[in-house]
Amino acid sequence: MGGSASSQLDEGKCAYIRGKTEASIKNFSPYYSRQYSVAFCNHVRSEVEQQRDLTSQFLKTKPPLEPGTVLYEAELSQFAEDIRKWKDRYIVIKNDFAVESYESKEAYQRGAVP
CATH class of the missing domain: 2.40.10 (Thrombin, subunit H)
Known part of the structure; x- marks a missing residue:
């Protein structure tokens, strides 16, 4: 922000950065709250239902080829x-x-x- 990396920010620069940050968070927060609520509901649903048909994490193997292929x-x-x-x-x-x-x-x- 300043002329050198170690310079202190004055009140004007701090207020400017604070304002930009608050505006960015205010613009982003509706999207975050919707996505968070959907993810949280999915997490709760998966815990309540205790799905038994979990997908296998093993690698799928191809059937063996004929000898000499x-x-x-x-x-x-x-x-x-x-x-x-x-x-x-x-x-x-x-x-x-x-x-x-x-x-x-x-x-x-x-x-x-x-």
């Missing part, structure tokens, strides 16, 4: 240390999270050994 497949480039070049490979990840690497997509489709 492919989760992800894509082509990527792999650096071959022996020839010091990049080679295109076809990668398949199955539902047991095993990563299989093939020479090409055609090799995978033919059933070649990874």
Whole structure:
């Protein structure tokens, strides 16, 4: 508010800030009182009714996939240390999270050994 952070506020500034604060609270209070009363009534209702059908907080799990189901497949480039070049490979990840690497997509489709 003032020229420096540690300066004291004079009466004029205090009155100005107090007026702004009171006006903001006065404008906000009708909304707050309505929302508070609704929230309080919901809280009381839930305590009185003692709902027995509480929703589960456990994570939902998906049904297990069939063995060998492919989760992800894509082509990527792999650096071959022996020839010091990049080679295109076809990668398949199955539902047991095993990563299989093939020479090409055609090799995978033919059933070649990874």
